Amino acid sequence: MDGGSGLNLIYAETLDTMGIDRSRLRPSKAPFHGVVPGKQATPLGQIDLPVTFGTPSNYRKEVLxxxxVGFRGTYHAILGRPCYAKFMAIPNYTYLKLKLPGPNGVITVGTTFQKAxxxxxxxxxYAAAITVTSDMAVQLAEVIEDLPDAKQSGTSFEPTEGIKEVPLNPGCSxxxxVRISAALSPK
Structure with missing residues (x-):
């Protein structure tokens, strides 16, 4: 759960694993930011799914x-503030607990510090790998822009303005x- 997230997210891979057909997706309204480091993400669509917390004797079930999203993540889903609000859940990040009211008392969901x-x-x-991949893509694009025109021969040289011809052997006519820039200093 992520109290900083304004969305509930689920990965397409998780839907596939759950056996949920993607034809159930509704069109989504808009792209969002902050899930993939430094990038905008566009959802594949929206889906309503039942979510349950608790035990058979004390549980809450709500449709979220x-x-x-179609990219890979490190979790199965991210439950954000809409989930907190619907379940009236209170997170305690220090103790790694989530508490919410149930029909037979408080429901507590938790994990271990090791798992966290x-x-x-x-x-x-994963975020570092995405950033490195993104940086490499930018660098590759820059290299491609700087490549010489393929129509020009690699062995031909067309002088530009300000070129000075200097004999390799001044004693032989x-x-x-050698052609060098006329704008170079005498040093």
Missing amino acids: TFEV YECDVECCE NGGV
């Missing part, structure tokens, strides 16, 4: 609207010449 740490590490590694 999820934005379905493992999820954080995996999430950070039929020796080769």
Whole structure:
């Protein structure tokens, strides 16, 4: 659960694993930011799914609207503020607990510090991999822009303005010449 998220997200891979047909998706309204580091994400659509917390003797079940995303994530789903509001849930990040009212008392959902740490590490590694991949794509695009025109021969040289011809061997009249910029300093 992520109290900073304004959306409930579920990954398309999670829907596939659950055996839910993607034809159930409704068109989604708009793209969002902050899920993929530094990028805008466009959902595949929306879906309403029942979510249950608790035990058979004390549980709450509500239908939540999820934005379905087509990229890979480190979780199965992200439950955001809309989930907190619908379940009237209160998170305690220090104790890694989520508490919500149930028909037979308070329902407590929790995890271990070890599991939370493992999820954080995996999430950070995934974010770093996305950032590196994105940086490499930008660098590749820059290299492609800087490539010479393929129609020009790699061995031909067309002088531009300000070129000075300097003989390779000043004592020989039929020796080769080097073309250098006339704007260079004498040093």
